[in-house]
Amino acid sequence: MKNILFVLILLLGHIAMSAQSTLQVVTKTVQKTLDWKLGYTVEINGEKAEILIESALAGSKSVQVKAEMTARHPQLDSAQLDLKAWKFVTSTIGKKIYIRAYIGLPSGQALPNSNLKVKIVVQVPDLCPVILANKFGKARLEHLTGSVFILGEFCALTLVDLKGGLRIESQYGNVDGYQLGGQIDIQTKRSAINLTELRGNCSLHSEFGAISISNSPQMGNLFINANKGDVTLSTSTQPPHYNFTLTVTNGDLKTPVNPSFIVTTDGNTKQASLHQGASLPQVTVAVTLGKITIQ
Amino acid sequence: MKELNIDTLYAALSQLPEYEAPPTIWEHLDQVLETDLILSRSAKDLPLYSPPDAVWDGIAMKIAPQRVIVGRSNIQKYYVLVALFAGCIMAAWWWATHANPDNTEQIVVTQEVLNPGLVAAIRDKEDDAYALVASLCASRAIVCDQPEFRALKSELDELTAAKQRLHTVLGQYGDDSEMTLQLVQIELARTQVLQEIIQMI
Numbered sequence: 001m002k003n004i005l006f007v008l009i010l011l012l013g014h015i016a017m018s019a020q021s022t023l024q025v026v027t028k029t030v031q032k033t034l035d036w037k038l039g040y041t042v043e044i045n046g047e048k049a050e051i052l053i054e055s056a057l058a059g060s061k062s063v064q065v066k067a068e069m070t071a072r073h074p075q076l077d078s079a080q081l082d083l084k085a086w087k088f089v090t091s092t093i094g095k096k097i098y099i100r101a102y103i104g105l106p107s108g109q110a111l112p113n114s115n116l117k118v119k120i121v122v123q124v125p126d127l128c129p130v131i132l133a134n135k136f137g138k139a140r141l142e143h144l145t146g147s148v149f150i151l152g153e154f155c156a157l158t159l160v161d162l163k164g165g166l167r168i169e170s171q172y173g174n175v176d177g178y179q180l181g182g183q184i185d186i187q188t189k190r191s192a193i194n195l196t197e198l199r200g201n202c203s204l205h206s207e208f209g210a211i212s213i214s215n216s217p218q219m220g221n222l223f224i225n226a227n228k229g230d231v232t233l234s235t236s237t238q239p240p241h242y243n244f245t246l247t248v249t250n251g252d253l254k255t256p257v258n259p260s261f262i263v264t265t266d267g268n269t270k271q272a273s274l275h276q277g278a279s280l281p282q283v284t285v286a287v288t289l290g291k292i293t294i295q
Numbered sequence: 296m297k298e299l300n301i302d303t304l305y306a307a308l309s310q311l312p313e314y315e316a317p318p319t320i321w322e323h324l325d326q327v328l329e330t331d332l333i334l335s336r337s338a339k340d341l342p343l344y345s346p347p348d349a350v351w352d353g354i355a356m357k358i359a360p361q362r363v364i365v366g367r368s369n370i371q372k373y374y375v376l377v378a379l380f381a382g383c384i385m386a387a388w389w390w391a392t393h394a395n396p397d398n399t400e401q402i403v404v405t406q407e408v409l410n411p412g413l414v415a416a417i418r419d420k421e422d423d424a425y426a427l428v429a430s431l432c433a434s435r436a437i438v439c440d441q442p443e444f445r446a447l448k449s450e451l452d453e454l455t456a457a458k459q460r461l462h463t464v465l466g467q468y469g470d471d472s473e474m475t476l477q478l479v480q481i482e483l484a485r486t487q488v489l490q491e492i493i494q495m496i
Contacts, residue, residue: 023407025469031399048464072470074406115466136464154461172457
């Protein structure tokens, strides 16, 4: 009798453990097509969102949106109930097309127990400016020709082939960029910045984060102001065809042997400069509590 | 339906006035019935004639090809109807899947297995050293007034707030590896700041 009881307890325990280790995932998918005209801006607001913004087919005059909202919970009933907290709204007001995914609850209702996430895919026409705000998630933008403005918080950003200029304000979200053109302006806090094959003029302000830049022949002026973070600049041309002004306070400085930089030290501040001609682009880097490496 | 006041109904009906039909009505009906009777009797007395064979042959020649044509026509109509029906089904399917992607909605249920490593990472207990720093400043220790200490404490508080926000968003099931990794990085940064603070105490 005791043996049977023991086996039953083990069996029940196993069933309970299995139920706890499996999540029921309820996904609601919504697709919409929104009319677009030249001069209209797409503004996307996400929360716990994984967002992909890409270019639509050439000549397209509409914005395609697909959203997959999910609720994860060990109990299917709870997941199905909590899925209803997701609100997905699109609207056109004036010259702005708003796309918004958020968790909306009636006043007084408790927060859902399920883990909630949303995946949003947006296809925008050529020359369509994009504004993106996202908290807790990630975003990938690729092959866009319109201007881009991103406001991110705990949102990792991957940017590929953006030609129309870029402005970013990000906290706790790393920025990875590849082939970025136009005027680039990035401000980050506790985020690493990694830009490869940079094109156009670029201005970076960073706090608590490493910065790594590799140029392209199209790179213009580069300005970096970093606080508590290392800056590394890799140039594809040797010797680099730029004028440099590098300043480090309470940190270190490493420059190539050829061409030789003029290095001066004043207290805790080191400065290195290289002027190779007025027509060349200017690289200005100022770092506090960090290291500058030119390679 | 059952009549509840049947006695009252009968009483009311019995009080209704009575009228006799005028004599001309009965005469007219009698004439109509007489005419029908004469016609039915006369039809039985009519002579019978057989048509010549040529008439039947002519009719047969006209009817036979028409029958073939009518048969083919029916089959063609049948095929047309079937084709139309199939076309409607296909059009409905295409419309549902391709032609009208605007405002489509779909709900699917799947299952995921929890990652015990991620679950454990988000359920780590807070180190006692953080409570020590908090209690130290609550007791107004002199070191807490030093600018360097205050800067570090401010940084620690900021990181703690970020950790708590991330913790809330992550929930309790550890289903987001990237966000869990970020939580770990924030925890590492907190540890580094904490170590610097501890050295000052």
